[in-house]
Amino acid sequence: MRSSYTCQKCLTFLRSGARPQLHCVRQAPAQQRWISLQNNQPTIIRASPQPALAKRFVSSTSRQEQNAAGESLQPRTPPGLEYTRMRGDPHRLLLQPDNLFHSFSNSPSPDIRRRAAFIKQHAYCPHPHHRQTRLPTTPDDPETKKSSAAGSPPAHVQYECPDCGIPVYCSEEHFADDYESHLEICDTLRQINEDDHDLRSGRFFPEFECPGPQLEEALVNMTNWDTFLYSREFAAINEDRSLRQATKLLTYPATIASVLHELSPYNIRKGGRLTVEGLKSLSALRYTLHPPRTGGGGDIKGLRLTPPAVRIFIVGARAESSLPREVWIQLAYLFPRVKFHLIFIGPESMANRDDEFPLPPRTPSNPFGAVVEDRISSELKISTYVEYYHTLHKAGHFYPYDPYFDCFMLFHPGLGHPASSHEWEETLPLLLETKVPILATGYTDWDMQRDLQWVQEKMAGEVDLLMEPGENKFRSLRWDLNDLDPQDISCGNWGLWAFRGKRYETTRQEE
Amino acid sequence: MPLLPRSTYYDKNYRQSPALIRARQPYLIKNVLTGAAIFAFTVGVYAFTIRAVSQDEFEDVIVPDKPIQPPHAPNAVGNKS
Numbered sequence: 001m002r003s004s005y006t007c008q009k010c011l012t013f014l015r016s017g018a019r020p021q022l023h024c025v026r027q028a029p030a031q032q033r034w035i036s037l038q039n040n041q042p043t044i045i046r047a048s049p050q051p052a053l054a055k056r057f058v059s060s061t062s063r064q065e066q067n068a069a070g071e072s073l074q075p076r077t078p079p080g081l082e083y084t085r086m087r088g089d090p091h092r093l094l095l096q097p098d099n100l101f102h103s104f105s106n107s108p109s110p111d112i113r114r115r116a117a118f119i120k121q122h123a124y125c126p127h128p129h130h131r132q133t134r135l136p137t138t139p140d141d142p143e144t145k146k147s148s149a150a151g152s153p154p155a156h157v158q159y160e161c162p163d164c165g166i167p168v169y170c171s172e173e174h175f176a177d178d179y180e181s182h183l184e185i186c187d188t189l190r191q192i193n194e195d196d197h198d199l200r201s202g203r204f205f206p207e208f209e210c211p212g213p214q215l216e217e218a219l220v221n222m223t224n225w226d227t228f229l230y231s232r233e234f235a236a237i238n239e240d241r242s243l244r245q246a247t248k249l250l251t252y253p254a255t256i257a258s259v260l261h262e263l264s265p266y267n268i269r270k271g272g273r274l275t276v277e278g279l280k281s282l283s284a285l286r287y288t289l290h291p292p293r294t295g296g297g298g299d300i301k302g303l304r305l306t307p308p309a310v311r312i313f314i315v316g317a318r319a320e321s322s323l324p325r326e327v328w329i330q331l332a333y334l335f336p337r338v339k340f341h342l343i344f345i346g347p348e349s350m351a352n353r354d355d356e357f358p359l360p361p362r363t364p365s366n367p368f369g370a371v372v373e374d375r376i377s378s379e380l381k382i383s384t385y386v387e388y389y390h391t392l393h394k395a396g397h398f399y400p401y402d403p404y405f406d407c408f409m410l411f412h413p414g415l416g417h418p419a420s421s422h423e424w425e426e427t428l429p430l431l432l433e434t435k436v437p438i439l440a441t442g443y444t445d446w447d448m449q450r451d452l453q454w455v456q457e458k459m460a461g462e463v464d465l466l467m468e469p470g471e472n473k474f475r476s477l478r479w480d481l482n483d484l485d486p487q488d489i490s491c492g493n494w495g496l497w498a499f500r501g502k503r504y505e506t507t508r509q510e511e
Numbered sequence: 512m513p514l515l516p517r518s519t520y521y522d523k524n525y526r527q528s529p530a531l532i533r534a535r536q537p538y539l540i541k542n543v544l545t546g547a548a549i550f551a552f553t554v555g556v557y558a559f560t561i562r563a564v565s566q567d568e569f570e571d572v573i574v575p576d577k578p579i580q581p582p583h584a585p586n587a588v589g590n591k592s
Contacts, residue, residue, distance in 0.1 A: 230520070
């Protein structure tokens, strides 16, 4: 009998007190099963919600990952009380695959009900009759239709659209009135609804299994997601929904790789979006990223001089730093024989990584208390600095910057966005001073154009454009909802562009 | 292992999965045209060869008439030994 190893008092306590715990575990069976099978936290969480101006911060899908991480740290349930986990058992699923659409307030998942309550408390009704609550940030912001003086006081959203299940208007009358503009996003909102429920449904997620390294000669085709996944030997992702879930994570390493790889879909032909300056910067990087064979091997005779690691500085990192390392190492697998050092820098770079606190102490060998993960693999090292980039730059911490080895990556930096541009003012000149390519992504075309204009203005034109702003071929296919404003839907890394500090070539003086 | 590892890009009846069809999509038209060109080349080679070795016209050659009596055939001696 298993329970003979447990004392009677403990058994009675566990049987009575553990019932809520068992209930809790039963409520989220798949998260734990998921963790035990795959040991990762598939989706990312945006930083905690900020006041309405900060439209970038989305409180997103995986509160459940926090739950699962918490559960995995709790002591294991005693053997007699463990329930058997059956993979794919339909009775354990919270939601069946054909039963994924539920209105947010009446959702079977408590997490989504909490989100619905949050939305109803914070989001405002976009009908033009209300007064403006904040300055409009984009031309198609519903706030532009509202007037700032006249109008009824702003009301929180209460009414849920029956087709998409998300609270979007304060009352049925306003919903009926503004129906045409709602129709534009209703389908996408419904898709978001179903995808969110799918993530919490407790099914097995084969799409989150990432493959290992592959033969160097088996080239990866980067024309689009499907060819990329096929040539990278991912398991076939046949369903659209699964593809959306998978690309939401993979967009981060795939975006970086799609620009830096020599087989990248961006070129200097017309429509290829790369400029000549871009080709120059990328050629320098590709020289390191695709090294010639040196005849090196595992023994003493195979000792060769190895170049330093390629450093990719992800500045303004938020939840990207919490992506599972299985996902980040896909970047290293795309470039065989190259070592990578990913450096996440930013005040919020430890978002959703609460179990890694407290940060290491600041010692002379680690003066900024960085979290260094060097045991991931021989090809990848990840460091996380909870600092502004300008502090580290002025301290000369990463000096010297080599355009053959270093690259900056800014994921949705919001350079020109009113809520975040003041934080970038000090960092931007220093980024451009390094003369190292800076890749940036954005939520929409307008977002990127605004960022580009802001950069040009701030630096008085001392900027070289490496890649013109446009749609990212490896964008996330899954749309995200902003809990503070359900009208604002975005997908990760929609657009991509690149710039660099202007380099001047020496010219001959006219005789 | 009980099953040989099978590619997930083909279903259990060995038909192409939607993922594979999507991955092949950018190359579909180019491949079909290349295939048509190769096929046309093969057909062309066959057509040319057959026409080249087909029978010639022999209308201008006068064939003498068959003689009335067959020439005296030598004794057909069988194999006696």
